Amino acid sequence: MHDCDNVCGADGRNYCNACIARCNKVPVVWRGECDALRAAHKRCLCPEARESVCGTDGVTYANACYAGCNKVEVDYIGNCADDTGCNGVLCPMYYEPACGANGVLYSNKCFAACAGITLLDSSFCGITADM
Numbered sequence: 001m002h003d004c005d006n007v008c009g010a011d012g013r014n015y016c017n018a019c020i021a022r023c024n025k026v027p028v029v030w031r032g033e034c035d036a037l038r039a040a041h042k043r044c045l046c047p048e049a050r051e052s053v054c055g056t057d058g059v060t061y062a063n064a065c066y067a068g069c070n071k072v073e074v075d076y077i078g079n080c081a082d083d084t085g086c087n088g089v090l091c092p093m094y095y096e097p098a099c100g101a102n103g104v105l106y107s108n109k110c111f112a113a114c115a116g117i118t119l120l121d122s123s124f125c126g127i128t129a130d131m
Helices: 018-023 034-042 064-069 109-114
Strands: 007-009 028-031 053-055 074-077
Touching: 007 018, 007 034, 018 028, 053 064
Parallel strands: none
Antiparallel strands: 007 028, 053 074
């Protein structure tokens, strides 16, 4: 009988340990089962309303509620000034929410990549296909 450490992969699946996740080319985003991470992300329920705000951490959030859920104060309403570029790459300004492993809901995958954040399966942030 072997022991499982139970880790959660960025794809939203549980793996017995980090080695098995790595063998499947899946980053580990949580030490424990994925359901525990989903529950943690869902504790803060925010409206779907899109009114971009720039947090004091320089990250653009979908609205003030999402900033608050991430324990970040709102610096100003609107996208962060330097949030449109990343090492010379301009991120598109469309809204297609991407769930980051750091618990931040990014405007789209490009902004998460610019922040160097691993993306989680959308189910972690309660994002549905019809959003």
